[in-house]
Amino acid sequence: MxxxxxxxxxxxxxxxxxxxxxxxxxxxxxxxxxxxxxxxDFVPEGREVIYHTENGLLGMGAVPKTGYEDPELINAGKKxxxxxPGACFFHHADSFTMIRGRHIDVCVLGAMxxxxxxxxxxxSTGEPNAVPAVGGAMDLVAGVKTIFVxxxxxxxxxxxxxxxxxxxxxxGKAVVDKIYTDLAVLDVTHDGLFVKELAPGVSFEYLQQxxxxxxFQYPTVKx
Amino acid sequence: MINKxxxxxxxxxxxxxxxxxxxxxxxxxxxxxxxxxxxLIDHGANNLTVVSNNTGSGHVGLAALIENKQxxxxxxxxxxxxxxxxFPELFKKGEIELELVPQGTLAERIRAGGAGIPAxxxxxxxxxxxxxxxxxxxxxxQTYVMEHAIKADxxxxxxxxxxxxxxxxxxxxxxxxxxxxxxxxxxxxxxxKKIVNLGDIDPEIVVTPGVFVKRVVEITNxxxxxxxxxxxxxxxx
Numbered sequence: 001m002x003x004x005x006x007x008x009x010x011x012x013x014x015x016x017x018x019x020x021x022x023x024x025x026x027x028x029x030x031x032x033x034x035x036x037x038x039x040x041d042f043v044p045e046g047r048e049v050i051y052h053t054e055n056g057l058l059g060m061g062a063v064p065k066t067g068y069e070d071p072e073l074i075n076a077g078k079k080x081x082x083x084x085p086g087a088c089f090f091h092h093a094d095s096f097t098m099i100r101g102r103h104i105d106v107c108v109l110g111a112m113x114x115x116x117x118x119x120x121x122x123x124s125t126g127e128p129n130a131v132p133a134v135g136g137a138m139d140l141v142a143g144v145k146t147i148f149v150x151x152x153x154x155x156x157x158x159x160x161x162x163x164x165x166x167x168x169x170x171x172g173k174a175v176v177d178k179i180y181t182d183l184a185v186l187d188v189t190h191d192g193l194f195v196k197e198l199a200p201g202v203s204f205e206y207l208q209q210x211x212x213x214x215x216f217q218y219p220t221v222k223x
Numbered sequence: 224m225i226n227k228x229x230x231x232x233x234x235x236x237x238x239x240x241x242x243x244x245x246x247x248x249x250x251x252x253x254x255x256x257x258x259x260x261x262x263l264i265d266h267g268a269n270n271l272t273v274v275s276n277n278t279g280s281g282h283v284g285l286a287a288l289i290e291n292k293q294x295x296x297x298x299x300x301x302x303x304x305x306x307x308x309x310f311p312e313l314f315k316k317g318e319i320e321l322e323l324v325p326q327g328t329l330a331e332r333i334r335a336g337g338a339g340i341p342a343x344x345x346x347x348x349x350x351x352x353x354x355x356x357x358x359x360x361x362x363x364x365q366t367y368v369m370e371h372a373i374k375a376d377x378x379x380x381x382x383x384x385x386x387x388x389x390x391x392x393x394x395x396x397x398x399x400x401x402x403x404x405x406x407x408x409x410x411x412x413x414x415x416k417k418i419v420n421l422g423d424i425d426p427e428i429v430v431t432p433g434v435f436v437k438r439v440v441e442i443t444n445x446x447x448x449x450x451x452x453x454x455x456x457x458x459x460x
Binding site for chain 1: 315353
């Protein structure tokens, strides 16, 4: 029997859950736009995590109920949010002092490409006619202590997003610590990309086929 | 007697000159001083350099200022937003210049401008196209890029409450770039939802001390930008 491609691996929520498990109790965390936002839904019971949004809020809470949206209370993606008890507001220089001064513990970001050295490309395709936009991505990767990337393992066209060298313009060099994809969890180390966990139905050989860089196995890989 | 209160938005912007560098507060619509921007459109100064995180949305506020061809150059971190079409179209036609700056570097360049620091080194953007052509230096084994301060002739800022000394407090995430822009501009012009008596703002919670502010104007019911955009309103009305 042939297992179809779409049935292999984790869905978006499961990818977010894998990342959430690796965020320690007490961490100050910045979540990027897209799948990274889902991470907040899966923080294990008993852990207290404080979310930072770079537009000036520490202690970001859930999405407000309909009718309670405030246009002056938004996140970095310009969506309506709430502030938890104990939250605080601050201006942009203070917000990026938190980021660039290494006061934020974990940042979870999306990616267009990640290299085996942990280089990240997630802001521009480099096409000459595109309008470039960078936002806070370069500050986050330069200043946050631990960088997690959540991304589909391959593009919609099936091209690998995890590669030997990024072909898109970089956001930062050697900045990614862990990669969570629909197929696996990878550790970025000085000795290369190590497979920490394989998604159900995914073999090491299959994962290697889908990856544009050499992968390594730990002595025992959790299945 | 010190009285920084100005009667109207139009009076507050009347000396903005052609070629001026103008900082405009806001992160998307949160904190964007839409009435001051509209007054600047009525006033008509041209060839402006605007420093703002985004480039506005729809055809009101900052987007309308750009659409009215008053802006020659934008210095910003994220010129694309939902409902942002004015800037991308002009940019693709080569009719407006863009200096793209990482958001934290933008904030720090403004902060440095206000603090009398001409330049500084940061790790942000090292090894990326945004560091090309800039001075690189190694401190304690780590590589940094030099970035210059930004100063402005004017800042247009929105806040929640102001007094006649120019002390300000803000509302939630609408604070964003407002406080640092007040420090980096020769003339900071602020629209406040409410002007209160001296002493009504607890000195312990003043966010922008009045020394950084030159003019305050009361705009009691500022427009809701996203509502104007959803109704496809255009300025001038």
